[in-house]
Amino acid sequence: EAILFPEDASAHQAGIDACRRGHATDAGAPSPETERVRCLLALRYQGDAQAAASATALFDRNGSVAGLEREHLMDGGYRGTLHLVPELPVRAERRHLEWTAAAMADIDAFVADLAAAAGSPSRYRHRALALRYFRSVRARTPSAYATGWTVAYNLAGSLHRSADAVRETLFHEIFHLNDSAHGGWSQAALSPIYDGIVARCGTRIACLAPYAPSETVVKGGTYYAFQPGNGVGEYAAELAIRYYREQRAALRGEQPGKTPFKCGPPENARAWSLLATEFFGGADRVAPCQDGAPARP
Structure with missing residues (x-):
């Protein structure tokens, strides 16, 4: 209820009460939570x-509830x-809910497929x-x-x-949620790699390019991954x-669009292996680098 009616529960109280009563059994027991x-x-x-x-199908398949921010x-x-401000993904904005449902289904399938390759x-x-x-x-x-197993989405x-x-x-x-649930894993595991790259390159885009996991650049700044x-x-x-992008392509039999990240500087290979081991059982379906296996952490 708090996810779906964070600020206007009183305006829908009769309906909420009806949902609480649900389809009672002969003994008057409440309906199942689902x-x-x-x-x-x-x-x-x-x-x-x-x-x-769409919201109901998302809940039925994934267990996630599409509601409102405060x-x-x-x-x-x-x-x-x-x-x-809160706003539902309905009518003209419905595509956002549909995109969310499709994304969660894809991530479900990705994690399941990758598990088959995990050690x-x-x-x-x-x-x-x-x-x-x-x-x-x-x-x-x-x-x-x-935060707190919640993702807030801006329409x-x-x-x-x-x-x-x-x-x-x-x-x-979702990675941020898992990172936090693993005790702030990235801070402990990746800081030596990250700090070394920043010490070497600062915010210089040309220097950071081989180490940047994505192409996203902050306007007037540098790569998002290294933005101060x-x-x-x-x-x-x-x-x-x-x-996710490279493993998903490999699982689908697609050709990579660029050189695999792990095949760049040694720092990339170490970070890649650490992440795979911590969250995905060490699974790596991306083909080995042409000049041999990447360095291990």
Whole structure:
């Protein structure tokens, strides 16, 4: 209920109470929890049957609930103070919910397929999340953020231009949740690599290019993975996207669009192996580098 009705529960109290009662058995017992959530989703998305169907299908397949963020002011760091308001992905914005559902289904399949190649069990949670939609007022950032097994999604986010972009953004944010759940893994495991690269290159794009996991560059700055103030956690999340992108292509039998990340400087191979081992049982379906196996950490 708190995910779907964070600020307006009183306006829907009769419907919420009806969902709590559910389809009682002869003994008067409440309905199963899944039926209660499905009822609440229908209530929240009433007025847009297609969105209601998408939200329900997402919950049924993945266990994640598509609800609303609370209105608040956010310290956006170098972006300044941001005003975020709740907004459902319905009608003209329904595509965002559909892209989310498709992304979560893809990530489900990816983790399952990769597990078959893993040397040990995957430790990457990607199901039963809270998804909270919002819009930033007079801004297009942040596109998304994550905390406490919750991903918040901006309907006006600058990154949300296509289904593929949304899929990778969600993987990025879900990685942050897993990084935190693993005790801030990136800080302990990747800081020596990250700090060494930054000490060598600073913010110089030409120097950082071989080490940057993605092409994303902050306007007026440098690669997002190395933007001052972002820290090693964002480098790790961008590395996770690159791992996802390349492993997904390999699992699908697709040719890589560029040289595999692990086949770049030795720092790349070490970071790649550390991430694969911590979260995905060491699985690596990307072909070995032409000049031999990459360095191990």
